[in-house]
Structure formats: structure tokens, C-alpha cells
Amino acid sequence: MKKYSVIVFDLGNVLIPFNYSLLLAKLDFVEEGLGKKFEALYNEYYDVHRSFERGGVSRREFLDAIHRWTGEKLSDEEFCIAYSSVFKEDRKVTSLLPELKMRYKLVLLSNTNEIHREYGWGHYKFLENFDKLILSHEVGAVKPEEKIYQAVMEYTNLPAEEHIFIDDIADYAEGARKMRWDAIQFKGYDNLVEQFKEKGILNPDFPSNDNKSEK
Numbered sequence: 627m628k629k630y631s632v633i634v635f636d637l638g639n640v641l642i643p644f645n646y647s648l649l650l651a652k653l654d655f656v657e658e659g660l661g662k663k664f665e666a667l668y669n670e671y672y673d674v675h676r677s678f679e680r681g682g683v684s685r686r687e688f689l690d691a692i693h694r695w696t697g698e699k700l701s702d703e704e705f706c707i708a709y710s711s712v713f714k715e716d717r718k719v720t721s722l723l724p725e726l727k728m729r730y731k732l733v734l735l736s737n738t739n740e741i742h743r744e745y746g747w748g749h750y751k752f753l754e755n756f757d758k759l760i761l762s763h764e765v766g767a768v769k770p771e772e773k774i775y776q777a778v779m780e781y782t783n784l785p786a787e788e789h790i791f792i793d794d795i796a797d798y799a800e801g802a803r804k805m806r807w808d809a810i811q812f813k814g815y816d817n818l819v820e821q822f823k824e825k826g827i828l829n830p831d832f833p834s835n836d837n838k839s840e841k
Contacts, residue, residue, distance in 0.1 A: 628808065630827060632782050633726055635756075636769075636793035637736035640812045641720055642747055644712040652708040656699050667695040678739045681763040685740060710746030718815040723755035726827070733778055735791070737762045737769050758782075769793070770801025779805075790825070792818065 638644050650661030668675065671691065678688040689702050692709075700708070726732060734756045738747075740763055753759070758781050760774065767773035779786060791802035791809040799809035810821050815834075822828040 628825065629788060630730060630790050630808070630825070631784050631788040632731045632733060632778075632790070633827070634733045634735050634778055634789055634791040634802070634807070636791075636795075636798065636812070637734055637738065637747065638713075639794040640716075640792055641734075641752065642713045642715050642750070644714075646712050648712050649708055652711065653696065653699075657697075660696060660699060664695050671695075676768065679737050679762045680768050681766050688739075688741075706741050706745045710742050710744075713742075713746050715750055715752065716815070719818070720750075720752040722819075722822075722828075723752055725832075727755045730827070731782060731784075732756045733781065734759045734761075735769070735774065735778055735793075736760075739763050769795075769798040770804075772801075772805065775802055775805045775807070790827070 635641060646665075650665055653661040653664050674683065674688065674691050677683045678685075689705065692705055693700075696705070723732065732755055734753070736759075738761055743761070747753075758778075760777050760781065762768045762774060765774050765777045767777070769775075775791075778789065782789070786806035787808075789802070789805075789807040791799060791807050792812050793799045793802070793809070794812040796811050799811045802809040808825070810818065812818060819828060819832060819834040823830055823832060823834075
């Protein structure tokens with residue numbers, strides 16, 4: 627059976643599902659139709675979002691763009707809070723981390739930005755299980771670019787074949803495979819546990835559906 631030393635987790639929609647309709651609803655509360663207007667402009671100028679995740683534009687530049695799209699209806703602080711209110715921890719998945727940490731090095735690998743970290747997910751206690759956080763805006767690259775996977779291996783200093791990556795997006799999992807990592811496309815807690823069992827990461831008797839709370 628293949629030997630693994632490092633388990634690399636994506637963040638959004640693996641450990642913390644997110645729902646951007648919550649942001650749009652908050653914008654609509656500020657002004658009717660503002661959410662739809664924002665969504666259209668955000669999608670049209672998605673490169674601004676991507677550049678912010680890559681660290682290519684500053685927080686100030688990103689927020690200035692946001693204010694243009696929203697007609698300056700919110701302050702910086704109000705937008706940052708609303709923008710980051712979209713996350714919710716999946717406690718079933720995060721409950722696996724202490725178990726895995728006993729045998730493997732754990733790394734978080736995420737396309738994210740400094741606002742989401744500061745106002746959104748950075749307070750979660752489960753992050754204490756990770757040996758290292760590799761974040762796109764700090765590395766200057768986003769998945770599935772080779773540079774961001776390479777940043778993980780520069781930290782672990784271990785052979786590529788000893789890494790396994792869990793991500794909900796198929797292209798990002800494939801990006802890891804191109805680096806000679808193993809990868810699992812995340813499709814839910816039960817499926818993840820079963821694949822971990824098949825790969826010898828979890829014991830065969832580990833419960834795959836054991837009443838863990840999702841609160």
C-alpha cells in the first residue's frame with residue numbers, strides 16, 4: 627500500500643462550506659437589487675477577485691473596486707464583514723483532523739485572500755491541527771498553478787509521492803496529480819472516509835457515518 631506522510635486539505639467547500647447567496651442577501655438588504663448588480667459585476671470582473679487571491683492587488687485596490695460596483699453603499703468594514711459571513715464549518719470533516727494529525731503532517735492549501743482570513747475563517751479552532759497554512763495571496767499563485775503546490779513541498783521537504791490532496795474542484799485535484807501527488811476529489815464526509823480507508827489512511831473499522839454533529 628502506498629506510503630503517505632503529508633495530507634493536504636483545501637479549505638472552502640471541504641472544511642468550511644460557503645454560500646455566497648448570504649452576501650447577496652445582505653447587499654439586497656442595504657438596497658433592493660444591489661446583490662444582483664454586485665454579482666453581475668463580480669462575475670464580469672472576476673480577474674480582480676483572482677488577482678486579490680494571488681496577492682496581485684492590495685486590499686485597498688480590491689475594496690476600491692468593490693465600492694465602484696456597489697455605489698459606495700457600504701463602508702470598508704461593513705463590506706468585509708458581509709463578504710466574509712459566507713462560511714460555516716463542517717464539523718464532521720474537521721473532526722477527522724485530530725485523528726489524522728497523530729500519524730501525518732497536515733497542510734492547508736487554499737485559494738483565499740486576506741479579508742476572508744481576517745474576517746471569515748481565521749478564527750476557527752480546527753486550524754490548530756495544521757502544521758502549515760499555504761495561502762494563495764501569500765505565495766503569489768493560485769491552484770492549479772504549479773507554484774502553489776511546489777510551495778507545499780518546499781515546506782515539507784518530502785517526496786512528491788508521499789503527499790495526498792483533498793479538494794472539491796476536479797481541476798485542482800488534477801493539478802496535484804501532475805505534481806505526482808495522490809489526490810481525492812471531495813464529495814462529502816462519508817466518501818472521504820471510505821477513500822481514506824481504501825488508501826490505508828484510516829483504519830477499516832473507522833465509522834463512516836457516526837452521528838458526528840454538523841453544527
